[in-house]
Amino acid sequence: MLIADRVVKLIPGGEVKTIYIDIGSSTIKVYAVEEKAVKLQETKSLPFKKEISPDAGLSENLKKELIDYVNSVKDKYEADRIKVFATAVFRKLSMPAYRRLADDFFEQTGLCFTVVQHELEGFYLEQALSSEYISNTPLLLINIGGGSTELVIKESGNIVERYNLDIGVGTVLQDFPFLNEKHSQHSLRDVVDSIKNKLPIIESTTPVAIYNGGELTYMKLVGYNLKPNDVFDDADHPNMITPTDFAAKNEEVYAKISINELESLMSDDPLWMHGARACSAIAQAVIEQFGVEKLVPSDSNMIHGTAKQEYRSVVLSGSFRKHLPHILEIKKTLSKRGVEILSPRFEEPKNPGEEFVVFSGEEGMSPLELERYHLDMIDNCDALIVCSVGGYVGASALIEIGYAQAIGKRIIFTEKPEEFMLQTLPAEFGL
Missing domain, CATH: 3.30.420.40 (ATPase, nucleotide binding domain)
Structure with a gap:
């Protein structure tokens, strides 16, 4: 086989x-x-x-x-x-x-x-968190990690500001080593104020924030006062909480709920709770600093974003001489899904059916220049999609596949190629 x-x-x-x-x-x-x-x-x-x-x-x-x-x-x-x-x-x-x-x-x-790569993972996460958010109200995305925190501000669907901060669960635990005693030996207010001193100064507020990292599950387990999400309609984000209710429950987690009680709430992975107090303090500092009025907790991650839109940009390869209508149909379908087609740029062939197809808009370029452009676009895309109708792969496509393989680019054949060596190269089959 x-x-x-x-x-x-x-x-x-x-x-x-x-x-x-x-x-x-x-x-x-x-x-x-x-x-x-x-x-x-x-x-x-x-x-x-x-x-x-x-x-x-x-x-x-x-x-x-x-x-x-x-x-x-x-x-x-x-x-x-x-x-x-x-x-x-x-x-x-x-x-x-x-x-x-x-x-x-x-x-x-x-x-x-x-x-x-990190940039593409960020795109997936943004899709997971905010693809259903259609309000013009500024939105803040909060992604807290072990050693860093990423904050993204979006307005009308576009990113207008991004902050990568050297503040994370691990750094807070280093600064406050008795946070995970039975009850925290550090006050929530002291931890939050310390974090706020390290946050950027902002000129305008972001009334809505989405806070990810398993936080929806965490808040449900611990009993935060969650309300139905009245900001946007998304099955993955059914709830929201006010900053006042969030801070009040955080105070309980610090002073009244023991670390053993927290661990017991997540028996499958009790050590996850060892980051809860630090993570909540970071989130509270951020929403105070950015003037957040409604906080939406999220369990979404990279895979949720991948399921919504897997590619930012692609290059289409294949036999433009034999299968141009099929290639253009794939281009049209992907474009409707929000995918940018880096190459081919144009759709009207000047010399349909000839050995090397040139599109209207490319008349001044030689075949070598056109092929170089195609290869340059492979450098910049998320994936090379080879439109291998009936398993056929043309000569130019072979060059492009070899180039993509050499630079570690993702390759996807629409149909299994008939050439044996192409079947042995790491690639995916089917869109």
Whole structure:
């Protein structure tokens, strides 16, 4: 059986489902997506952060454990497609180390190991949090991590300001080492004021904020006074809370609810609660500083955004001579979904059916210049989509596939290519 033949399984009854495998520094999360509804299926902990180096890659034992687990997921969940995205420490891999891992992974699972760069992850997160927010009221996105916090301000759907702050759960715990005693030995007010002193000074307020990182689940477990979200309609964001109610419950978490009680609320991962007090203080400092009036807690993450819009921009490849109508139809469909098509730029051929098709608007460019432009756009895109009708891949497309493969770009064939070597290259099959 060829590698490509192992990628797709059909679900009994024809049900459509996509499985996303999200690989971080120490945790693998498996999600099922049906009609854009994202459901976490299972998690597994593996110490990638401890057993990876930029040049050597993953240790052989850990790589085997990863591959074995992914194959078990394939066998367990029948899906029309499975996609694997890695972040965090995997971004530090050198290109040779990444290729070795990606090749071994593809050969043994039939799946592509795609490393999502930080900028694209940010796009996915913004899609997850705010794609349904249509109000003109300024919006603040709050993303708190272990060592940093990202704040994004959006107005009328556009990002107008972005702050990357060296403040995170870990830094707060360093500054306030007795935060996780039975009851915090530091007052909430002292912690919040200390954080506010490190925040940017702003000229205008943002009345609405979305606060992500499992915070919806956390607030429900702890008993925050959540109200129905009356700001925007989104099934993933059903609730909101006022800053007054948020601060009042935070005070209880610091002074009245013990750390053991918090741990007991999340028995599957009790240590998660060791970041709760620090994280809540950061969020409270931010909403006070930015004049937030309504706070929307969120469980959404990168995969929720991926399910809504997987590509910011793509390059379309294929035989413009043989299959131009098909390619233009794909271009039209992707454009309607908000995807930017970097190349081809134009749609009206000057010489349809000839050996090298030139579009209106490109008359002054030679075939070499046009091909160079196409390759330059591959550098800038999220994925190269090869329109391989009937498995056919033309000569120019072969150049583009080779180039994309060399720079580690994501490659997606609309149909399984007929050439054997193209089936052995790490790639995805089907849009």
